Every structure is written in C-alpha cells, then in structure tokens.
Amino acid sequence: MTAPRTVEVLLPVAFDRALTYAVPDGLEVAPGDVVVAPLGTRPTVGVVWDGGGAEVEGARLKALLGKVAASGLSASMRGFVDWVAAYTLAPRGQVLRMAMRGLAADEGPREPRMGLKATGKAPGRRTPARDKALAAAANGETWSKKQLAESAGVSASVLDGLVADGALALSPLPPPPPPPRPDPHLPGPELSPEQASAAAALRAAVAARSFSVTLLDGVTGSGKTEVYCEAVAEALAQGRQALVMAPEIALTVPFLDRFAKRFGARPAVWHASVGEKGREAVRRGVADGSIQAVVAARSGLFLPFRDLALVVVDEEHDAAYKQEDGVSYNARDMAVVRGRIEGAAIVLASATPSLETRINAERGRYGRLALPARFGGRTMPEIKAIDMRRAGPVKGEWLAPALVSAVTQTLAAGEQALLFLNRRGYAPLTLCRRCGHRMKCPHCAAWLVEHRFRASLVCHHCGYTAHSPKTCPACAAEDSLVACGPGVERIRDEAVARFPDARVAILSSDLIGAGERLRAELDAIERGAVDIVVGTQMVTKGHHFPGLTLVGAIDADFALGAADPRAAERTFQMLQQVTGRAGRGERPGRALIQTHEPDHPVIRALAANDREGFYRAEAIAREAAMMPPFGRLAAIVVSAPTRELAEAHGRALARSAPKQETVRVLGPAEAPLAMVRGRHRMRLLVQAPRAVDVPAYLRSWLAAAPPARGGVRVAVDVDPQSFM
DNA sequence: AGCACGCCGACT
DNA sequence: GTCGGCGTGCTC
Numbered sequence: 001m002t003a004p005r006t007v008e009v010l011l012p013v014a015f016d017r018a019l020t021y022a023v024p025d026g027l028e029v030a031p032g033d034v035v036v037a038p039l040g041t042r043p044t045v046g047v048v049w050d051g052g053g054a055e056v057e058g059a060r061l062k063a064l065l066g067k068v069a070a071s072g073l074s075a076s077m078r079g080f081v082d083w084v085a086a087y088t089l090a091p092r093g094q095v096l097r098m099a100m101r102g103l104a105a106d107e108g109p110r111e112p113r114m115g116l117k118a119t120g121k122a123p124g125r126r127t128p129a130r131d132k133a134l135a136a137a138a139n140g141e142t143w144s145k146k147q148l149a150e151s152a153g154v155s156a157s158v159l160d161g162l163v164a165d166g167a168l169a170l171s172p173l174p175p176p177p178p179p180p181r182p183d184p185h186l187p188g189p190e191l192s193p194e195q196a197s198a199a200a201a202l203r204a205a206v207a208a209r210s211f212s213v214t215l216l217d218g219v220t221g222s223g224k225t226e227v228y229c230e231a232v233a234e235a236l237a238q239g240r241q242a243l244v245m246a247p248e249i250a251l252t253v254p255f256l257d258r259f260a261k262r263f264g265a266r267p268a269v270w271h272a273s274v275g276e277k278g279r280e281a282v283r284r285g286v287a288d289g290s291i292q293a294v295v296a297a298r299s300g301l302f303l304p305f306r307d308l309a310l311v312v313v314d315e316e317h318d319a320a321y322k323q324e325d326g327v328s329y330n331a332r333d334m335a336v337v338r339g340r341i342e343g344a345a346i347v348l349a350s351a352t353p354s355l356e357t358r359i360n361a362e363r364g365r366y367g368r369l370a371l372p373a374r375f376g377g378r379t380m381p382e383i384k385a386i387d388m389r390r391a392g393p394v395k396g397e398w399l400a401p402a403l404v405s406a407v408t409q410t411l412a413a414g415e416q417a418l419l420f421l422n423r424r425g426y427a428p429l430t431l432c433r434r435c436g437h438r439m440k441c442p443h444c445a446a447w448l449v450e451h452r453f454r455a456s457l458v459c460h461h462c463g464y465t466a467h468s469p470k471t472c473p474a475c476a477a478e479d480s481l482v483a484c485g486p487g488v489e490r491i492r493d494e495a496v497a498r499f500p501d502a503r504v505a506i507l508s509s510d511l512i513g514a515g516e517r518l519r520a521e522l523d524a525i526e527r528g529a530v531d532i533v534v535g536t537q538m539v540t541k542g543h544h545f546p547g548l549t550l551v552g553a554i555d556a557d558f559a560l561g562a563a564d565p566r567a568a569e570r571t572f573q574m575l576q577q578v579t580g581r582a583g584r585g586e587r588p589g590r591a592l593i594q595t596h597e598p599d600h601p602v603i604r605a606l607a608a609n610d611r612e613g614f615y616r617a618e619a620i621a622r623e624a625a626m627m628p629p630f631g632r633l634a635a636i637v638v639s640a641p642t643r644e645l646a647e648a649h650g651r652a653l654a655r656s657a658p659k660q661e662t663v664r665v666l667g668p669a670e671a672p673l674a675m676v677r678g679r680h681r682m683r684l685l686v687q688a689p690r691a692v693d694v695p696a697y698l699r700s701w702l703a704a705a706p707p708a709r710g711g712v713r714v715a716v717d718v719d720p721q722s723f724m
Numbered sequence: 725a726g727c728a729c730g731c732c733g734a735c736t
Numbered sequence: 737g738t739c740g741g742c743g744t745g746c747t748c
Contacts, residue, residue: 017747040747062748709744
C-alpha cells in the first residue's frame with residue numbers, strides 16, 4: 001500500500017503553520033488552490049501552500065473535503081503573505097485571512113438574480129396600487145423588484161401580493177452589464193512642463209515592467225494626482241492593472257469623480273465600508289483581470305491582482321496607512337514589498353513626504369520626482385509667524401490682533417478664512433480655582449477635555465466620558481471649575497463674538513458621527529456659504545475650498561514639546577498641509593501662524609518656506625536622537641485588563657530582553673500607559689542598528705519571554721517607518 | 725479566529 | 737444539584 005498523497009494547507013486562522021492533509025482519490029490540487037479542510041469541528045476554507053509535507057502520524061491526518069472554484073493565490077501572492085507574516089511577526093494564517101477577504105466560498109457561475117414580469121393574467125382583486133404596478137410592468141420587460149416598486153410608486157408588498165395572485169411572475173433578470181472600463185486613451189488634462197516631465201518619467205517606470213519605487217514629491221496644489229494618473233493610464237494601456245491607495249478618509253466621491261473625469265469611468269473601490277457583495281465582485285474582477293483599476297484603502301494591498309503593473313500610495317506620509325490592530329503593518333512599506341515581488345512600479349506621492357521616504361530617495365534607494373511649484377501659475381501662500389509672547393491677545397482670548405485684522409480684511413474682500421486648531425472640544429483642561437484640582441481621566445495619564453456642546457468631559461485617549469460636574473470633585477467648592485486653553489468649540493465662540501456678521505462653521509471629527517451633517521458643512525463651505533471655518537486636522541483631508549485665502553493656525557507649536565521623536569516632522573507636515581489650503585483658487589493665499597516659539601526650527605522653516613532646509617536639518621536631528629548606528633524602531637505592545645498587569649508584564653518583558661549590545665530596549669518608563677478599547681496598553685521601544693534583523697531578534701526574545709497570563713496580550717509593531 | 729474544555733457563581 | 741461565565745489552549 002502506498003502512502004497517502006498529502007498537501008500543506010494554510011488556513012485563515014491566527015495560526016502560523018500550514019497543516020498537512022490527505023488528498024482523497026479523485027481530487028487534484030495544486031499550490032494556490034482554494035480548498036475546504038476540516039479544522040477541529042468545522043470545515044474551513046484555506047489555501048494549498050507549497051513546501052514539502054512535514055511528517056505527521058497517519059492516524060492524525062485528516063482528508064480534504066473538496067476544492068472551491070474560486071481563483072486561488074498565485075505564487076507571488078503566497079510569497080507576499082509569507083513575507084508580511086515574517087516581517088510583522090504575525091501568524092501566517094492571520095495574514096492569509098487578509099488576503100482572502102472577499103473570497104466567496106461558493107464562487108462559480110452566478111445564479112441569475114430574479115426579477116418580476118407581468119404574466120398578462122388579471123389579478124383576483126384590483127386596487128389603485130395594483131393598477132399602477134401592472135401599468136408600469138405592462139411593457140413586458142423583467143423588472144427588479146426595487147425598480148418596479150419605485151417607478152410605479154407602490155410598496156414592495158403590493159408586488160408580493162400580485163405575485164401571489166399570479167399577475168406577476170418571477171423571471172430571471174438579464175445579467176447586469178459589466179461596469180464601464182476606464183479608458184486610458186481619453187485625452188488627459190493639459191499638464192505644465194514640470195508635470196509633463198514627471199508624468200513621462202512615471203510612464204517610463206511602468207513601461208519598464210520591473211520593480212521601481214519613485215517618490216512624487218510635489219508641494220500642495222502642484223497637481224500630483226494628474227501626474228500619477230498618467231502612470232495609471234500607462235498601466236491600463238498595457239492591459240495590466242493599477243492600484244491607487246489612499247487614506248480611508250480620502251476615498252471620497254470628489255476623489256473618485258476626478259478619476260472618472262480622466263478615464264471616463266469610476267474605478268473599482270475597496271475599503272472598510274464596501275459590503276460583502278461588492279468585495280466579492282472586486283476580488284473576482286481583480287483576479288480574472290476584468291477590473292484594471294482599483295482605488296483602495298490599505299487593505300486593498302492584499303487583493304490578488306492578476307497582473308499588477310503599478311501601485312500608487314497617495315499621501316504616503318499619512319498615519320492611516322499604519323494598521324495597529326491585528327496584524328500590525330504599514331501599507332506604504334508593504335506596497336514596496338509587494339512591488340518587489342510582483343515586479344511592479346511603486347509611486348509614493350505626497351506634498352509632505354515622510355522623513356524616511358525622503359531619506360530613502362536621497363540615498364538613491366527610491367527615485368524622486370519633484371514638483372516644486374503650484375500648478376497654473378498659482379503661488380504658495382505667504383506665511384508669517386505671530387509671536388504670541390509679544391503680540392498675543394489679552395487674557396481669555398486666543399486670536400492675536402494681527403490675525404483678527406487679517407480675518408477682517410479677508411471677509412471684507414468676500415473671501416474665506418480658516419482658523420485651524422488641532423484640538424477637539426471646548427477646552428483641554430478643567431481645573432478648580434480654589435484647590436487646584438485638575439480633571440483627569442481615571443484610566444489614562446491624560447486631562448479630560450471639556451465638550452461644552454455635549455456638556456461633558458471626555459478623555460481623547462480612551463473615550464471615557466463623564467458629565468461636566470457642577471462642583472469640584474476634590475473640595476466640593478461650587479462654581480470653582482474653570483476651562484483652561486482653547487479647543488475648536490471655544491475658537492468658534494470667539495470668532496462668532498468677534499465677527500458677528502460672519503457665517504461660521506465648525507469642522508472636526510466630532511461631526512463624523514453625523515456623516516450627513518459633515519457633508520452638508522463641506523458643501524456649504526465649497527459653495528461659499530460660509531465665511532469662517534474653524535477646524536481640526538480634518539480640514540486637510542480631501543476637500544478643496546477654492547474661496548479660502550487666509551489660514552490662521554491658532555496654537556501651532558503645542559505638539560512640538562511632546563516626547564515623540566516625530567513631533568517636529570509631524571508638526572511641520574501638519575502646518576504645511578493646513579497652510580497649503582490657502583490660495584488654491586483664483587486668488588493668492590496667506591497664512592498666519594500663532595506661536596510661542598518663533599525661533600523653533602519648524603516655525604522658521606515654515607515662515608521661510610524652506611522645505612528642503614527643514615528636511616535636511618530634521619534628518620540630521622533624527623539621526624542624532626537615534627544615536628547612530630541605531631536606526632530601526634520596533635515596539636512591543638503589552639495590553640492587559642488592568643494597569644498593574646500591563647505594567648508588571650511590561651517590566652518582566654524588558655528584563656527578559658536578550659542582551660545584545662547592538663540593540664537598545666527603552667523600558668516602560670519612557671513609554672506612557674494608555675487605555676485603548678478598555679484595555680491598558682504599554683509599549684516597550686526597541687532600537688537596533690540597520691544591520692540587525694529586527695523581526696528575528698524580536699522572535700527569539702518573545703520565544704524566551706515569560707508567558708503572558710491573566711488576559712495579558714503581547715503584540716509586536718515592527719515600525720517600518722525607519723531608515724531601513 | 726473559532727471552538728471545546730475546564731473550573732467557579734446564581735438559578736430551575 | 738445544573739446552567740453558563742469566559743480564561744486557556746489546540747487546530748493536521
């Protein structure tokens with residue numbers, strides 16, 4: 001008797017090893033095939049992985065249950081899953097799960113959707129609603145239930161009644177026409193000479209049919225989208241596929257419309273709120289090649305493209321590319337890896353590239369295309385700092401006289417002003433005038449932020465919410481609690497008081513809950529129905545406000561003091577993005593930055609419009625802070641139900657770190673506790689020289705680390721945003 | 725990720 | 737006496 005044929009199958013569960021299964025007679029399977037395998041008590045859909053079978057005692061071997069018609073995973077896709085799992089220290093099955101999203105287990109010929117058709121038979125009973133429905137259906141065509149109900153102006157239950165009566169019958173609907181394909185041969189927009197030469201370089205990178213990474217580094221308003229769309233056009237013209245990734249928030253209708261305008265059809269869309277049906281359709285289309293262009297959030301990187309020519313990572317600096325829960329990865333960097341595996345061209349686009357991408361470009365690892373000027377002869381906004389120590393407002397107000405007069409001029413000219421403050425709510429601190437008590441979060445080491453509109457105090461770290469108290473919880477004094485510092489709500493109040501005739505709108509993520517309301521506000525601003533916008537970082541995402549000519553940054557440098565090694569870079573990026581909103585329309589813009597540190601390098605670089613100088617200085621400062629040769633960063637994230645457990649395990653882990661002289665572990669003391677979704681979190685930071693294999697180091701560390709008990713969980717965040 | 729197994733509190 | 741809470745560990 002011969003040994004049974006076996007295959008290795010990876011299953012989409014949080015499990016690292018592929019399992020060995022017997023292949024029943026008559027079943028032919030090859031690596032990449034989607035199969036059904038028994039796992040524990042349940043049949044589970046998985047993928048045949050390659051690699052020789054490990055020895056398993058015959059008694060424990062189970063047999064595959066069957067094969068699924070769905071398109072499987074190519075060798076390069078399997079390689080990508082393996083690579084990401086190894087790099088992020090995630091179980092391979094968990095990464096496979098991401099690569100299987102949208103996979104329909106019952107994939108095969110679709111059953112036609114059923115519609116309704118008039119039979120010609122008269123219904124048993126006639127009512128006005130039934131007459132309307134039959135009149136609408138009288139053309140003899142098959143209608144979808146929803147369309148028939150809508151066009152007849154009756155409810156679906158009327159139609160159900162007619163079906164029961166035999167006047168309407170179920171009938172298969174013709175298959176929906178395939179969605180229109182984007183057409184790369186439509187004439188593109190007119191490009192400036194700079195845009196045209198960048199576009200030609202990107203087209204060439206795609207035409208080369210090989211792996212490359214190019215930073216498309218263009219100031220706000222330089223027309224990066226038009227440039228990378230030419231690269232997309234090249235990929236489409238070759239009959240190959242293009243993926244455009246954008247931070248979730250940017251996947252808005254205006255963005256898709258811009259794409260549609262260039263290519264005559266909307267791209268396929270892939271993000272969190274696309275339903276299961278839509279996902280299946282996109283996955284299938286991408287796998288069989290019928291979909292050539294996809295616009296996606298970070299998870300789109302795991303789609304099984306048949307012939308991927310190009311990945312564009314728009315706004316590559318955006319923190320939304322980093323996934324923190326489950327498999328922790330940065331989609332921007334994994335895009336580079338995927339490109340290397342697939343032999344695709346990668347374009348990283350940003351007006352404010354991340355430091356690491358700039359450095360990779362400077363060191364020649366990535367190519368760089370620069371668009372240093374705005375499109376259409378428009379100028380960059382003029383930026384001035386207001387020294388709040390010398391020319392600040394009186395106590396209790398937040399708008400400096402110079403900013404107030406600038407707003408006055410702007411309003412008089414019929415233009416829009418934006419007052420930017422990256423702090424939600426009314427006031428970041430509430431304290432007792434009598435005893436000095438500060439309202440703090442019971443879970444985090446953070447102050448509670450007053451939200452006056454909601455009459456509550458909120459922790460912006462963990463979401464803890466309490467009603468605003470009337471008396472001091474420490475000394476019981478009445479009317480002694482005072483709001484300290486500004487949030488956007490407070491700035492709005494001040495703007496309304498200062499400019500009583502102006503129409504003031506507020507734009508912050510607090511509005512997101514009411515998505516409809518946010519859209520209405522954005523529309524109003526775009527139409528010019530708003531004079532002053534008070535907003536958080538939200539305003540930098542996606543939308544264009546052509547009438548905006550003045551930006552005032554209220555508290556520009558408040559984040560600069562933070563211990564975050566990226567504080568300067570983040571602040572510079574944020575202020576560049578915000579000030580870059582001014583003057584995108586017909587009229588030139590300007591920006592005023594209120595600061596207490598006018599001599600800070602970030603503020604000086606902004607005011608001098610010295611982008612290059614800032615990047616150069618910051619790169620040197622960052623290297624110094626990392627103490628060369630240390631460069632790469634990783635974090636071990638400990639989470640636990642209680643603060644004590646998180647701290648105890650964090651300390652135990654730090655003690656157990658392998659003593660490698662070339663790796664530095666920064667202990668729990670340097671990384672403050674936070675609470676996220678009801679769990680206390682602690683981060684241990686790891687610094688290592690570039691030559692060290694960080695994932696391997698972490699793997700060996702965790703293998704020997706004290707076991708996590710009592711609900712403690714340990715996750716690894718190999719920070720790819722480093723100088724690799 | 726599921727799902728079973730296991731060991732402690734309030735119910736028919 | 738059991739039903740069921742979710743902590744722990746396994747999955748060919």
